[in-house]
Amino acid sequence: xxxxxxxxxxxxxxxxxxxxxxxxxxxxxxxxxxxxxxxxxxxxxxxxxxxxxxxxxxxxxxxxxxxxxxxxxxxxxxxxxxxxxxxxxxxxxxxxxxxxxxxxxxxxxxxx
Amino acid sequence: xxxxxxxxxxxxxxxxxxxxxxxxxxxxxxxxxxxxxxxxxxxxxxxxxxxxxxxxxxxxxxxxxxxxxxxxxxxxxxxxxxxxxxxxxxxxxxxxxxxxxxxxxxxxxxxxxxxx
Numbered sequence: 001x002x003x004x005x006x007x008x009x010x011x012x013x014x015x016x017x018x019x020x021x022x023x024x025x026x027x028x029x030x031x032x033x034x035x036x037x038x039x040x041x042x043x044x045x046x047x048x049x050x051x052x053x054x055x056x057x058x059x060x061x062x063x064x065x066x067x068x069x070x071x072x073x074x075x076x077x078x079x080x081x082x083x084x085x086x087x088x089x090x091x092x093x094x095x096x097x098x099x100x101x102x103x104x105x106x107x108x109x110x111x112x
Numbered sequence: 113x114x115x116x117x118x119x120x121x122x123x124x125x126x127x128x129x130x131x132x133x134x135x136x137x138x139x140x141x142x143x144x145x146x147x148x149x150x151x152x153x154x155x156x157x158x159x160x161x162x163x164x165x166x167x168x169x170x171x172x173x174x175x176x177x178x179x180x181x182x183x184x185x186x187x188x189x190x191x192x193x194x195x196x197x198x199x200x201x202x203x204x205x206x207x208x209x210x211x212x213x214x215x216x217x218x219x220x221x222x223x224x225x226x227x228x
Contacts, residue, residue, distance in 0.1 A: 031214045043202065043218040055213040094214050099144050099206050101214060103156035
């Protein structure tokens with residue numbers, strides 16, 4: 001079975017721009033979660049989607065948004081990028097609320 | 113605030129030494145507990161998990177963890193480490209208020225360096 005895939009793997013953007021990151025979960029997994037990983041703050045939960053519905057949201061500003069499609073693929077969007085948004089963005093998928101999350105390789109976002 | 117604490121930020125051991133990494137959480141009630149590992153250049157991988165039952169759980173690659181409810185702890189152990197265990201280790205909690213969704217709250221991680 002293919003693992004969680006994330007595209008693109010690396011991204012460089014300028015302050016004020018917006019960015020969209022994509023995540024394809026493991027086949028059959030309906031839950032997709034997003035995390036931000038930085039050296040200073042560690043891994044922080046952004047949001048989780050299940051069957052196209054957002055079930056939980058972390059403590060991030062409204063500039064961070066996401067969605068899930070009917071095939072369980074998910075995207076997250078960050079608008080009006082700030083330097084502090086530079087981070088590794090991780091996507092994880094799981095099957096039927098068993099809490100075992102499988103992580104993708106991440107998208108490394110650099111904001112200049 | 114509810115949190116997960118990993119007090120060891122960087123641990124350096126020689127091969128064959130025993131390992132114990134600490135994890136404490138501050139949530140009351142039932143929690144689901146996890147240890148994840150991130151090898152250099154690789155994805156986060158699940159090492160082991162505890163939901164209920166036997167408080168001593170075994171995971172992959174010879175790792176085990178013990179849940180001690182009275183101490184709010186879930187320490188990771190390995191009797192004899194190898195150079196290939198060099199990685200960053202994260203403790204994570206699925207807290208009671210997050211049951212029914214997949215949110216994990218992570219500790220800050222412990223970087224483990226094994227000297228051959």
